[in-house]
Each structure stands twice: as structure tokens, then as C-alpha cells.
Amino acid sequence: MRHNFGAGPCILPQEVFKQASRAILDFKDGLSILEISHRSPEFEGVMAEANKLVKELLNVPSGYSVLFLQGGASLQFAMVPMNLLPEGKTAAYLETGVWANKAIKEVKFFGKAEVVASSKEANFSFIPKDFAIPADAAYFHYTSNNTIYGTELFEVPKTTVPVVCDMSSDIMSRVIDVSQFDLIYAGAQKNIGPAGLTIVIVKDEILGQSGRAIPSMLDYASYKDNDSMYNTPPVFSIYTAMLNLNWLKSKGGVAEIEKENKAKADALYKEIDRNPLFKGTCAVEDRSRMNICFVMENPELEKPFAKFADDNGFEGLKGHRSVGGFRASMYNALPITSVHALIDLMQEFEEKQNKN
């Protein structure tokens, strides 16, 4: 039995793997999902269903479009200012980690980014709370979940300017109110589907306002106007995302998975706080439900615990080098049984230490 706590690309439901595997051999009439035209009625059906599922699961209001792109969140770091930042204007950014920082860096090609607050000095171990967003900013950008540092923003900061959010690592993990956002983007490879797909949810009225001439493939309008088929889309990633979103729907949707995600996170944090060998790395009130970072009170025990986890079939628990220690990524598809197995492992390790 393997337990995949990897940070992404990450675990998807086993039944999604089975369905995707079958579709590679026979999607329709003996043809593989890899050899069908994206212009075929069959794939147009897949695209339409994937779109509908995103809208349904996140309760996307009218006046918003769901777009399927490529290039990951990293391409969005540039596309957001390219599409939303008029020449000479400033955008406001909250700096909560490496990905926020990378997003900030890409703004310079289009204008100015003002960092309204940062927890960089504290190695991004908390989410800054009291900051002012300038009323004349073209938009305010933040990262809702910080995969590397294990912090998460559950409340949308209050502002009168358009809100843009990188939700790559917590989209579909909890209920959100899309109407509070003007643009949401997410690389697919956590809770949506395989790598190679990016989802954008955009309020239609904010498009076409920057006054910039934008190359077709970098213009959100090209995707909106062509049902995300301006050119050949990433067919297999979209198909598998559709399977995965259907799985989420069958589980009861985002509200139900949120309960499960809360239960999973609560259980593991409880053990981290109880077990004298381990400690969390973040401010308690900002703890992420998706990526749970922890270190050992005695750093010399890190290697032995890592080996113990490895020997017992645990994958992807190594912390990012900028935090060290361990990171348990617990996306939607990670079963709670894997979390319990990890807790058991931590307790067994504690008992072993006590015997020494």
C-alpha cells in the first residue's frame, strides 16, 4: 500500500486513473482519447462538460467565463498584468511565498507592482493581516494557498479594486464565493487534473480594459471567444480533469470535500501538536489544509523518520528545501486512511524513540 503525499503533480482518485487508462485504449469506437480530433463532437462534448462542471462545483455566477489554457500558473504571472494592467498603472500584490514572489517579478514587463505586505522576513511562516490596498491599484493579487510554506488565506482581503487570485493549490478544496473575485487562476495538477492544463475563471467585464495590444494566445478573449479552442487544447489533460471533477461531484461536491479536508487536516495537526517529536512551522491561524509542513524538535531525527516513512510506503513527504523537514500534501484525492496511516507512523516512531 502506497500513500502519496506529494505536493504536485499529485494523487488523483484511483477510479480516475482507471477511467483515463481505459480511454487511452478505447475512448470511442475503438479510438484512443489521444487520437481523436479536438474538433470532433465527442471532444467538444468533453470540453463542454468540463466547463459545466467547473461552473457547477464552484457555483460560478453569470457574467463569468471559465477558460482552459496551458502554461501553468507561471504563464498567468505574465498574462494577468498583460491583460489587466494598463500602461503606467500599478498593481497591488501580497507577498506570501515563492509563487507570489514570482508573480510579482513578472509584472515589471508591463508596469509596476506594489507589494502591500510581505512575510518574507519570517520565511513566509504567516499571512500578513493588516495592510492597505491602494484604491487606485489596477488590481490586487494574492496566492490563496502557499504550497511550499503551508499557509492558507481563508478570507478574501477587503478592497474596492478588482481581486485576482492564484488558487493553484487549493481550488476545489473548499467553498469559495466566486463573486468576490475578478479573476481566479489555477494550474490543474493538484485538485483539478493532470499537469499541462490551467483553469482561469474571469469576470467578463474586466477583459479588454487595459488598452494593450495582446498576442492572440496570451489574450484571455481568444479563449473566451473560442470556447478555449482557439488552437488545439491539451485534450488528455482536459478529459482527465473532467473525469476528476465528475468524481468530485459524485462525492457531493466542494462542500462535502471541504468537510473531509478539514477532518484530514485537523487530525494531522492534532498529532503534530500532541507528539513531542514534531512541531508545525506556521502560525496556527494560517495553517493550510492542503500542505501541512512540520519539522522535528530534534533535527537529528529527521533522517531516521524520513527512512521510516519511506520503508513504509509513504511518498512525497520531504519538505521543500526552503523550509526543510516534512510536508504532507493532502489534496482532495488523498484518502483519510492515508492520513490515519501517517498519524500511526508518527506514533510508532515516537514509541520506538521512547524505547531507545
Add this chain to the structure above:
Amino acid sequence: MRHNFGAGPCILPQEVFKQASRAILDFKDGLSILEISHRSPEFEGVMAEANKLVKELLNVPSGYSVLFLQGGASLQFAMVPMNLLPEGKTAAYLETGVWANKAIKEVKFFGKAEVVASSKEANFSFIPKDFAIPADAAYFHYTSNNTIYGTELFEVPKTTVPVVCDMSSDIMSRVIDVSQFDLIYAGAQKNIGPAGLTIVIVKDEILGQSGRAIPSMLDYASYKDNDSMYNTPPVFSIYTAMLNLNWLKSKGGVAEIEKENKAKADALYKEIDRNPLFKGTCAVEDRSRMNICFVMENPELEKPFAKFADDNGFEGLKGHRSVGGFRASMYNALPITSVHALIDLMQEFEEKQNKN
């Protein structure tokens, strides 16, 4: 028995489908290829092998880099001038079809495109031959195979300026001399692998010369400097491309597949020229080996022949709306038996007509 003559995403070898399907269930130690980290040694091995295979199969000389990107050829239409066209300079383009035309349109965001020749007036039914490429052009761009119109450029036009080629639909189908090019790009979904991957082969010394500040994900240097892992790459598409390139290698490589592609194309063109019901749409000397376009002498027979093909398990034979009639796309993975089956079908249809 199905025969998939689709223009792309298109047929891949059946054994590649089988291997890809298996890897979705179990790539390594019970983990799916969709749930492994792109930073794992296993995937780094896949990436390195895919890179090596491209170099080996195309005999890429030293001083060139092979890059794996997303966004298709359409994103390259913008990335090429963004990376290679200095402010105020002009690039030379050969207009041989819709894709060349789209590439030309994206230049305007960065500078000027000079169309050195066009066959637009003749519905792109031939490749312009006598044209001059200005010696002060920043580069010369052409499309080697025109999927929609069924024409192909087998000789690289002579010029002293850097040569950029969109080889999306004939890369890996015939031997090329990479040293004649400064940049080659190709959407993967014909002869390389599944949709969602783009390959770029670039002469290192032409990078960083445009004087432009380029966003990270749009800068070829980011891919070159990070082994195409500046961010999460399209893992599954790269893995399947690796399988497919390995298949090509096992078949004897590009020189061998070129012989087979020639034999396939020769056989079908021979039948088109012989069969009084059919005729080709392009100049004979410019006929593509990848996409064979033909119409019926009597347009009233198009529907009956389309139905006859459909009833007999032939997929994707409908011509593009801008040419009409039929298009048989015959990429590397289409077996010659499918070509013979199509020829038989055309002859049976002829016999049926003679009986009427």
C-alpha cells in the same frame, strides 16, 4: 477495423497507446505517471530520454538546444518575434497557408512582417518558388507542411538570414539537416505525441539578441537554462512523446520512416491520379506526404463517397472547409495497410459507379 486518417490530434502507434495506458495505472511502484512529481528522478529520466531521442532522431548538431514547451505552434507565432525580432526590425515570412498567415499576424505586436511571397490567390494550392528574402531581415519564417492545403516544402529556401520553421505537421517524417535552421518548432500532436506539448529546437547563439525584456515563460532561455522545467511541464504528454520517439527509433529512425511515408504517399497519389473519379488539389511538385488532399471530379459524388468511407470504418477523411473534398492525413503511425485499404475503397467505389 478502424482507419484513422485524422489531421491531428492523430493516430499514434497502438503499442504506444498500450504503454501509456499501463503507465497511468502503474508507472513505478504502483504510482501512476499522472501522480508523480516532475522533480522525481523517474520523471527527470523521462525528460532526459525524450530530449536525447529528439537529438538522436534528428541528428541535432552541438550548439543547439531541444526545449519542451506548452501552448502549441500558435504560441510560437508570438514567441518567435518576441525572442528574435529586435525593435524596429522586419522579419520575412513566406505565406503558404492559414498557419503561415496566423504566424504573420502575430508579428505586428513586436514589429513588422514582410511577406516575401504568397500563394493565397490560388487558395494556397502551390508553394511559391521565386522570391527574394531581404538580407536585412531579422529572420526568415516558413511552414514546412501545410496541413490544410496538402502542400510541403522539401528544400530549405536559400538565404543568409536566420531560418525559422514551423514543422508541426512533418517533423520526424523525413530526414532534415538541422544545421540549415536557427529555430524549428512543432506542436507535438502529429508525429511526436499527444496534444499539449510543443518542441523547439534552437541554435543557442541566436538567443538573447533581440534586446527585449521577455517574461520568463515566454523566454526560450528559461527553458534552456532549466532543462524545460522552469515550472511543471506537461508530464504525461512528454512521457508519451518519449514512448513514441522510442517506437520511431525501434522502427529504424527517421530515414526508415521516410521511406515508408514515401511509399504510402506514392501509392495514394498514384490512385488519385489513376482513378477517374478523383483528382488532387495541389501542384504535383508540392504535394505533401503527410496530408493528401483530393476532391471528386463530380462534386455530387462527394457525399456518397464520404458515407461509403464512414460505413467502412474510415475516420477523419473530411477535407478542411477551405479546400473541401477529402484529406487523408498519413502521419508516421498510420500503417501502410490503412493506405491500401483506402485505395481499395476508392477502387470499390469506382466499380460501384461503373455498375450504376
